[in-house]
Structures are given as structure tokens and as C-alpha cells.
Amino acid sequence: MARIGFVGLGNMGGPMARNLVKAGHTVIGFDIVPDALARAVAGGVTAAGSAAEAARGGADFVITMLPAGEHVRDAWLGSGGMAAASDPGAVLVDCSTIDVATAREVAAAVGRPMLDAPVSGGVMGAEAATLTFMVGGPAEAFARAEPILQAMGRNVLHCGEAGAGQAAKTCNNMVLAATMIVTCEAFTLAEKLGLSHQALFDVMSKSSGQSWSLTTYCPVPGPVPASPANRDYKPGFAAALMAKDLGLSQEAAQSVGIETPLGAHAHALYRRFLEQGGGEADFSGIIRMLRGGG
Numbered sequence: 322m323a324r325i326g327f328v329g330l331g332n333m334g335g336p337m338a339r340n341l342v343k344a345g346h347t348v349i350g351f352d353i354v355p356d357a358l359a360r361a362v363a364g365g366v367t368a369a370g371s372a373a374e375a376a377r378g379g380a381d382f383v384i385t386m387l388p389a390g391e392h393v394r395d396a397w398l399g400s401g402g403m404a405a406a407s408d409p410g411a412v413l414v415d416c417s418t419i420d421v422a423t424a425r426e427v428a429a430a431v432g433r434p435m436l437d438a439p440v441s442g443g444v445m446g447a448e449a450a451t452l453t454f455m456v457g458g459p460a461e462a463f464a465r466a467e468p469i470l471q472a473m474g475r476n477v478l479h480c481g482e483a484g485a486g487q488a489a490k491t492c493n494n495m496v497l498a499a500t501m502i503v504t505c506e507a508f509t510l511a512e513k514l515g516l517s518h519q520a521l522f523d524v525m526s527k528s529s530g531q532s533w534s535l536t537t538y539c540p541v542p543g544p545v546p547a548s549p550a551n552r553d554y555k556p557g558f559a560a561a562l563m564a565k566d567l568g569l570s571q572e573a574a575q576s577v578g579i580e581t582p583l584g585a586h587a588h589a590l591y592r593r594f595l596e597q598g599g600g601e602a603d604f605s606g607i608i609r610m611l612r613g614g615g
Contacts, residue, residue: 322344322345322346322347323346323347323381323382323469324346324347324349324378324379324380324381324382325341325346325347325348325349325380325381325382325383325384325469326348326349326350326351326369326375326376326377326378326380326382326383326384326403326407326411327341327348327349327350327351327366327375327383327384327385327386328350328351328352328372328375328376328383328384328385328386328387328396328401328403329352329385329386329387329417330350330351330352330354330357330358330360330361330366330386331352331354331357331386332444332447333386333416333440333444333447334352334357334386334416334447335352335357335360335361335364335447336444336447336448337384337386337416337447337452337473338350338361338364338366339361339364339365339366340447340450340472340473341469341472341473342364342365342366343365343450343472344472346469346472347367348365348366348367349366349367349368349369349374349375349378349380350362350366350367350368350369350375351368351369351370351371351372351374351375371401371402372396372401372402372403373401373402373403373405373406374406375403376402376403376404376406376407376411377406377407377408379408380407380408380411381408381410381411381412382411382412382413382414382465382466382469383403383407383411383412383413383414384414384415384416385397385403385414385415385416385417386415386416386417387415387417388417389417389419389565390417390419390420390423390424391423392417393415393417393419393423393424393427394423394426394427397413397415397427397430397431398427398430398431404430404431404432404433407433409433410433411433412434412435412436412462412465412466413431413433413434413435413436414435414436414438414466414469414470415427415435415436415437415438416438416439416440416454417439418439418440418487418490418494418562418565418566418569419437419439419487419569420487420569420572420573421484421487421488421491421573421576422484422576424437424457424483424484424486424487425483425484428458428483428484429483434458434459434461434462435458435462435483436456436457436458436459436462436463436466436486437456437457437458437483437484437485437486437487438454438455438456438457438458438466438470438486439454439455439486439487439489439490440452440453440454440455440474440490441453441455441490441493441494442474443556443557443558444556444557444558445547445557446474447473450472450473450474450475451474451475452473452474452475452476453474453475453476453477453478454470454473454474454476454477454478454486455478455480455485455486455487455489455490455493456470456477456478456479456480456485456486457479457480457481457482457483457484457485457486457487457488457489458482458483458485458486459482460479463479487569488573490566491566491569491570491573492570494563494566494567494570495566495567495570495581495584495587497533497534497563498563498566498567498584498587498588498591498604499583499584499586499587500532500533500534501534501538501540501604501605501607502587502590502607502611504532504534504535504539504540505540505605505607505608505611506611507521507525507530508521508540508541508608509608509611509612512612518541518542518543518544519543519544522535522539522543522544522545523544526544534605538557538605539605540605540606540607540608541608548605549603549605549606550603550605550606550608554602554603554605554606554609555602555603556601556602556603556604557603557604557605558603558604559600559601559602559603559604560591560594560595560599560600560601560602560603560604560606560607561595561600561601562604563591563604564588564591564592564594564595564600567584567587567588567591568588570584570588571584571585571588590607590610591604591607593610594606594607594610597610
């Protein structure tokens with residue numbers, strides 16, 4: 322079993338760290354939020370006093386799950402001191418969702434093998450250990466880290482060199498956002514036409530309108546009991562996080578000189594949803610705004 326440092330124990334990182342403990346690994350964790358650290362400790366994680374402390378001590382793997390690129394850069398290269406503190410033989414893994422440029426910058430600067438490994442699956446996937454990991458970085462480091470990632474997820478996919486994991490996540494979530502919006506629009510139109518939610522679900526789930534947004538995350542109550550729509554749109558995957566990811570997709574598109582019109586429009590709609598107070602709702606909750614014609 323491995324010794325693992327884990328920094329960032331919030332809604333995603335906390336259950337991920339607990340699943341590593343369940344798999345028999347020793348996890349040394351840190352979070353700047355005391356309640357998040359306390360919950361992780363209750364789940365078997367050993368508390369560290371700082372990010373650097375979590376990274377040192379002979380850890381075989383060091384993992385971060387942080388909100389944004391600036392936090393990742395600071396944790397590894399700045400005041401967090403994780404790169405300097407970690408063992409030269411440790412595999413470093415960042416599971417945050419950040420911009421491709423920062424992922425590549427940090428990987429080049431840490432001075433040892435590092436993987437960018439953002440996830441898909443939301444809080445439910447983190448709790449159930451069914452996440453999908455999209456991984457960029459050296460093949461040898463990926464081979465070492467794969468069993469560790471498998472303790473937290475169902476699918477672990479090597480996408481290429483540094484930054485490739487973030488690139489895959491950015492493209493995937495742009496599609497997810499646009500698909501969720503048009504699924505919400507379809508249910509809104511069906512309501513106006515007098516078609517029941519269940520009838521539309523039964524048709525779409527068995528025909529060309531089928532998608533993950535429909536069959537796993539249906540944005541109306543009833544057809545998919547586990548979807549956030551049945552919990553008053555408690556996330557799941559918060560709309561604020563989707564807006565952040567769409568912003569990353571637009572930054573990426575601009576950096577390579579292309580336009581993604583549907584992705585850009587999805588970003589605009591989610592920004593509007595946030596302005597209307599929807600940021601803490603699940604991203605499927607945007608149906609409420611679309612029903613109102615916003």
C-alpha cells in the first residue's frame with residue numbers, strides 16, 4: 322500500500338481521499354478549511370499542518386484537488402512549497418480543473434514527473450469512486466499512478482503529455498454544458514406542448530436524442546431518481562463550476578485562434594444563470610432560467 326499526500330479536501334477531494342483510505346492506503350491530508358479537514362480525518366485521513374507537510378514524509382504520491390490555476394501554481398511552486406517538500410521519487414498528481422497553460426507550466430517547473438488528472442463525475446462520482454480521470458503526463462508516471470487513481474474512479478484514461486488531461490476535460494465539459502442546455506430546452510418545449518416529462522424521456526432515451534445529460538442527469542424530476550432535479554437541484558456539479566469550466570474552454574479556444582460559437586453561447590447562458598443567483602445550484606438547474614425565457 323502507498324503513502325499519499327492529499328491537499329484540497331473539499332466536496333470532491335474529501336471523498337476521493339476517503340476512498341484511498343478505504344483501499345488501504347495511508348493518506349496524509351491538508352485543507353485550509355478546518356471543517357473540510359475534520360471531515361476527512363473522520364474518514365480515516367491523517368491531518369497535516371500544512372500543504373508542505375502533507376507532501377513530505379516519504380509520500381509515494383502527492384495529489385492536489387484545488388479550485389483554480391493560481392491555487393495550483395501557489396501550492397506547488399509558491400507559498401505552499403509542495404514541490405520542494407516532496408520526495409524526488411514521488412509521483413505528483415494534480416486533479417484540479419485548470420487551464421492547459423498553467424498545467425504545462427507547473428509540470429515543467431516541479432522538476433519531477435507530474436500528471437494533470439482532472440475528473441468527470443461530480444460529487445456523486447467522487448463519493449461512489451466512479452470518477453473518470455483524464456490524464457496528461459509521462460507514460461511511466463501514469464503507469465505508476467494508475468492503480469492509485471483506480472481506487473477513486475471507474476475510468477482512468479491516459480490522454481497524452483503534460484496538459485492533455487486538462488485539454489480533454491475542457492473539451493468534454495464544453496460538450497456537456499451545451500448538451501445539458503439543449504436537453505433543458507427540449508423539456509421546456511415539451512411542457513408547453515403538453516407532453517409529459519416521462520414520455521419525452523422514454524422517447525429520447527431510446528432514440529437519437531439520447532445523451533448522458535438525459536439518461537444520467539435528467540434535468541426534470543422523476544425519470545432518473547438519482548439526478549439532482551429530484552433534490553431541488555442540490556449539486557452534483559454546481560453551475561458556478563460549469564461556468565468556470567466554460568470560461569477555460571473559451572480561453573483555450575482563443576489561445577489557438579479558433580471560435581467555438583456554441584461553447585461561447587453556453588458560457589454566456591451560465592454566466593447569466595449565475596447573475597440570477599443560480600451559482601450554488603446544480604448546473605442542470607439552469608432549466609429554471611430557461612423556463613422563464615432568460
